[in-house]
Amino acid sequence: MTRDELNAHRLVKEAQEAMLSGLSRRHFLKESAFGLGALAMGSLLGSCGGLFSKPQTQISYDPAHPLLPKSPPFVGKARSVIYLHMAGAPSQLELFDYKPELMKMDGQDCPPSLLAGKKFAFITGVPKMLGPQAQFAQHGQSGATISENLPHFATMADEVSFLKAVKTDQFNHAPAQLLVHTGSPRLGRPSIGSWVTYGLGTENQNLPGYVVLTSGGSFPDAGKSVWGSGFLPSVYQGVQCRSEGDPVLFIKDPDGMNRDLRKASIEAINKANEQQYQEYNDPEILSRIAQYEMAYRMQIAAPEVMNINDEPAYIHEMYGTQPGKACFANNVLLARKLVEKGVRYIQLFDWGWDAHGDNPTNSLNIGLKNKCRSIDKPITALLLDLKQRGLLEETLVVWGGEFGRTPMMENRNGVQNPFKGRDHHTEAFTIWMAGGGIKKGFTHGETDEIGYSAISGKVDAFDVQATILNQLGFNHEEFTYPFQGRPFRLTDVSGKVINEIIA
Amino acid sequence: MLELLGRFHPVLVHLPIGILLIACLFLLLSLSPKFETLKPAIGITLFLGMLGAVFSCITGYLLAQSGDYDGKLVGNHQWMGIATAVISLLLLLVHKYAKSNKISGITALALIVLISITGHLGGSLTHGSDYLSAPLKEGGSKNTAAIPPIPNIQEALIYEAAVQPLLKNRCYSCHGSEKQKGKLRLDAQEFILKGGEGGHTVVPGKADESELIKRLLLPISNEDHMAPKEKPQLTANEIELLKWWINNGAPFNKKVKELSQPENIKPILLALQKGTATTSENKLSLIPEKEVGAAEERALKTLKNAGIMVVPVAQNSNYLSANFINAVSLADTVMDKIKAIKKQLIWVKLDHPLANDATLKGLKDCKNISRLSLNNSKITDAGLANLKSLDQLQSLSLVGTKVTAKGVAQLSGLKKLQYIYLYQTQVQRTDWNSLKKTFPKVKIDSGNYQVPTLPKDTTEVKVVVKN
Numbered sequence: 001m002t003r004d005e006l007n008a009h010r011l012v013k014e015a016q017e018a019m020l021s022g023l024s025r026r027h028f029l030k031e032s033a034f035g036l037g038a039l040a041m042g043s044l045l046g047s048c049g050g051l052f053s054k055p056q057t058q059i060s061y062d063p064a065h066p067l068l069p070k071s072p073p074f075v076g077k078a079r080s081v082i083y084l085h086m087a088g089a090p091s092q093l094e095l096f097d098y099k100p101e102l103m104k105m106d107g108q109d110c111p112p113s114l115l116a117g118k119k120f121a122f123i124t125g126v127p128k129m130l131g132p133q134a135q136f137a138q139h140g141q142s143g144a145t146i147s148e149n150l151p152h153f154a155t156m157a158d159e160v161s162f163l164k165a166v167k168t169d170q171f172n173h174a175p176a177q178l179l180v181h182t183g184s185p186r187l188g189r190p191s192i193g194s195w196v197t198y199g200l201g202t203e204n205q206n207l208p209g210y211v212v213l214t215s216g217g218s219f220p221d222a223g224k225s226v227w228g229s230g231f232l233p234s235v236y237q238g239v240q241c242r243s244e245g246d247p248v249l250f251i252k253d254p255d256g257m258n259r260d261l262r263k264a265s266i267e268a269i270n271k272a273n274e275q276q277y278q279e280y281n282d283p284e285i286l287s288r289i290a291q292y293e294m295a296y297r298m299q300i301a302a303p304e305v306m307n308i309n310d311e312p313a314y315i316h317e318m319y320g321t322q323p324g325k326a327c328f329a330n331n332v333l334l335a336r337k338l339v340e341k342g343v344r345y346i347q348l349f350d351w352g353w354d355a356h357g358d359n360p361t362n363s364l365n366i367g368l369k370n371k372c373r374s375i376d377k378p379i380t381a382l383l384l385d386l387k388q389r390g391l392l393e394e395t396l397v398v399w400g401g402e403f404g405r406t407p408m409m410e411n412r413n414g415v416q417n418p419f420k421g422r423d424h425h426t427e428a429f430t431i432w433m434a435g436g437g438i439k440k441g442f443t444h445g446e447t448d449e450i451g452y453s454a455i456s457g458k459v460d461a462f463d464v465q466a467t468i469l470n471q472l473g474f475n476h477e478e479f480t481y482p483f484q485g486r487p488f489r490l491t492d493v494s495g496k497v498i499n500e501i502i503a
Numbered sequence: 504m505l506e507l508l509g510r511f512h513p514v515l516v517h518l519p520i521g522i523l524l525i526a527c528l529f530l531l532l533s534l535s536p537k538f539e540t541l542k543p544a545i546g547i548t549l550f551l552g553m554l555g556a557v558f559s560c561i562t563g564y565l566l567a568q569s570g571d572y573d574g575k576l577v578g579n580h581q582w583m584g585i586a587t588a589v590i591s592l593l594l595l596l597v598h599k600y601a602k603s604n605k606i607s608g609i610t611a612l613a614l615i616v617l618i619s620i621t622g623h624l625g626g627s628l629t630h631g632s633d634y635l636s637a638p639l640k641e642g643g644s645k646n647t648a649a650i651p652p653i654p655n656i657q658e659a660l661i662y663e664a665a666v667q668p669l670l671k672n673r674c675y676s677c678h679g680s681e682k683q684k685g686k687l688r689l690d691a692q693e694f695i696l697k698g699g700e701g702g703h704t705v706v707p708g709k710a711d712e713s714e715l716i717k718r719l720l721l722p723i724s725n726e727d728h729m730a731p732k733e734k735p736q737l738t739a740n741e742i743e744l745l746k747w748w749i750n751n752g753a754p755f756n757k758k759v760k761e762l763s764q765p766e767n768i769k770p771i772l773l774a775l776q777k778g779t780a781t782t783s784e785n786k787l788s789l790i791p792e793k794e795v796g797a798a799e800e801r802a803l804k805t806l807k808n809a810g811i812m813v814v815p816v817a818q819n820s821n822y823l824s825a826n827f828i829n830a831v832s833l834a835d836t837v838m839d840k841i842k843a844i845k846k847q848l849i850w851v852k853l854d855h856p857l858a859n860d861a862t863l864k865g866l867k868d869c870k871n872i873s874r875l876s877l878n879n880s881k882i883t884d885a886g887l888a889n890l891k892s893l894d895q896l897q898s899l900s901l902v903g904t905k906v907t908a909k910g911v912a913q914l915s916g917l918k919k920l921q922y923i924y925l926y927q928t929q930v931q932r933t934d935w936n937s938l939k940k941t942f943p944k945v946k947i948d949s950g951n952y953q954v955p956t957l958p959k960d961t962t963e964v965k966v967v968v969k970n
Contacts, residue, residue: 388950390900
């Protein structure tokens with residue numbers, strides 16, 4: 001740099017500094033009048049409410065009694081929900097979506113039109129088509145097609161509404177499961193059970209409002225986030241219970257600790273917490289006190305409700321339970337008992353439906369058939385048992401997986417799998433719903449002649465969520481929670497209530 | 504841009520109406536010495552009102568160019584509007600220069616009349632010409648006008664009996680003789696088949712391709728959704744009916760019986776015949792139609808303290824639902840408190856091991872109860888006698904109680920009863936037939952469903968090893 005240049009540089013810098021020192025608060029206000037004005041107008045308009053923003057459901061949240069029952073915005077037909085999630089995604093083509101045309105293509109190369117621009121979890125190159133690996137028949141007055149894999153459930157054809165054209169945009173288990181239960185394929189959103197208990201509380205103050213039961217030997221791939229409470233108060237997360245041994249770990253008082261001593265200790269803890277609350281005024285402390293009190297009551301109530309052994313033998317026979325083991329049938333029976341006792345949302349996960357065909361347990365002819373046998377009797381018994389107790393009208397039962405399976409046989413890395421299996425498929429799968437004000441014996445939506453994609457009555461996870469909330473008395477578009485400066489809702493910006501299946 | 508300006512007309516018109524009226528009022532009042540002080544305000548208000556009138560005329564003219572409105576009505580409104588603007592200017596001049604109280608007074612009166620007529624004509628354009636007179640006519644406003652029952656739906660003409668009344672109720676106000684939004688008229692065969700700006704409104708035989716159905720089915724948030732979201736929406740049944748009509752070729756002269764009738768359409772047709780028609784869905788009534796006053800806060804609080812969860816069935820209703828599952832005691836003192844909410848209480852879950860015949864006495868006066876569950880309680884036939892007065896009862900669940908067929912038969916006078924659940928009761932197998940005769944309309948669920956164990960249920964499919 002020459003001397004002249006340096007001088008010039010210094011001059012410019014000096015001028016800039018002089019200008020900056022001249023800038024005052026007055027300048028700021030003057031220069032930013034428009035921006036500030038806009039900000040002010042925004043907040044003014046915002047407070048006008050109804051005019052510029054959507055109406056929002058008012059939920060009163062009382063941190064000292066977070067689970068007291070609350071009224072929904074409008075009268076709902078359902079009071080509780082039992083959601084049966086078949087984790088791993090059962091094949092709709094072997095259960096409900098019968099495609100004789102696909103049989104004719106069995107063993108042929110998959111036409112390129114079905115592969116162009118598509119992404120699959122494992123399929124690479126050109127896979128072979130795979131015909132239905134089960135016999136189908138029509139059942140009931142409604143004539144719903146149900147395969148031989150579910151002989152008991154077939155007798156329930158006239159009780160349920162099938163959604164045969166459900167779509168998703170996630171082809172991996174964890175994000176797809178998160179989408180189904182939290183409305184987002186990424187972590188961090190509250191699950192639908194949390195939304196429901198946040199909005200409605202629960203009827204039995206001695207039990208949790210949102211109970212989760214798992215079977216099949218493994219957790220769902222998305223982990224415990226599928227029953228997480230996200231940004232909702234933590235008291236609304238699902239309470240995972242065990243179906244064997246103690247329902248909740250350490251629920252029994254240890255030997256030598258009697259009930260009075262337990263009570264005294266909880267009172268002492270609560271007193272300390274109350275002092276803390278006086279000091280900090282954090283509402284979460286009140287929740288904590290309420291939780292201690294509920295835990296104390298639950299010590300009596302939970303073992304009684306959670307114990308399926310006091311059910312008569314014919315009920316065990318009906319559900320096909322295996323007392324002492326952790327299995328789906330036991331969980332389903334437990335779910336009915338919980339609904340009877342006023343629990344709001346019961347979430348079941350059954351793992352092991354991922355029929356790729358890479359080993360016998362994951363194949364359509366062996367593993368899938370065994371999985372079907374393990375759920376067929378329980379789900380049938382659940383519907384009948386709720387019905388005979390007058391509970392089916394007010395209990396919404398939902399059954400489904402996180403996505404569907406391809407009409408093509410899986411060829412992992414281009415090599416055909418040793419057993420008959422199908423890859424993950426996002427374009428179409430089947431979910432059914434029953435009870436809780438849903439039509440009986442109805443089918444909505446259909447897929448093309450090989451079951452590859454939905455051609456009418458397309459719905460997605462958001463639509464199912466919107467429908468569940470609707471049956472409980474909520475408008476999913478108005479049921480929001482303020483977080484990070486904007487109201488969040490379960491269905492985010494999508495979702496349409498599936499009016500076609502509502503009775 | 505011009506069209507946008509035109510759309511401000513319905514807002515803008517209120518300015519001259521208000522300002523000119525107040526100016527005329529000031530002018531007339533100031534004739535009396537008591538209100539003389541108003542005089543200086545007259546000039547400026549008249550001037551502002553006149554300006555408003557001129558701008559309204561301009562925007563009104565632009566709006567009329569959009570062609571959504573009936574030509575004749577618009578013409579009248581337009582000329583009256585222009586007359587209003589001219590007269591207001593005249594009044595301003597008279598007031599300023601003529602200084603004659605008599606002339607300005609008469610002109611002011613004329614202006615008031617003109618404003619009223621112009622305003623009324625404008626209102627007729629936006630709300631329909633019978634908007635004002637509708638409440639005087641029988642049947643109230645036209646949006647809720649009930650479709651009269653059709654004596655024999657099968658013999659009736661489909662268009663005339665079902666489709667036209669529906670279109671009239673829901674569509675004519677914007678797509679009729681007075682307004683043709685989107686250049687669409689739906690009030691006669693030729694117009695319906697001609698369609699509007701959006702293309703083929705009705706494609707006979709193809710409901711899915713018909714713009715009418717497509718727009719009805721769009722999400723309500725969509726701009727093209729019909730009816731506009733602030734207007735009354737078509738019910739699912741009404742849409743079903745239109746779809747069915749179009750899929751059958753959208754006939755205008757066929758009788759209902761000449762069309763094929765799938766299962767889903769039959770109940771809708773039946774509803775038309777009964778006159779319960781398309782205005783509301785037919786379903787089990789969840790809550791009484793008549794609203795009730797709110798229950799006392801204090802009563803709710805005492806019940807809550809007794810462990811009885813009483814909450815309104817919905818945020819927009821005062822009717823209450825009660826669950827006794829956490830109740831510590833069901834003594835008479837507790838049940839007496841229920842009487843304070845006897846008018847509001849409609850859903851009751853009393854599935855409590857302590858509930859017995861004495862408990863039910865507390866529910867005797869709660870005549871609005873429509874759902875009652877007494878599962879696994881200690882009640883017997885004697886207790887059921889207390890329920891005889893609950894004539895709104897629709898569903899009664901007695902699962903796991905000691906009631907017998909004789910006890911249940913006491914309730915045969917309950918006309919609204921639709922469901923009784925009698926699983927695990929003392930009602931004998933031999934009693935079912937007589938019970939069914941006592942309750943011909945009621946669905947009685949005896950329960951005891953079995954799911955037989957098939958050999959396959961307990962066996963496992965294994966890998967077949969081929970040699």
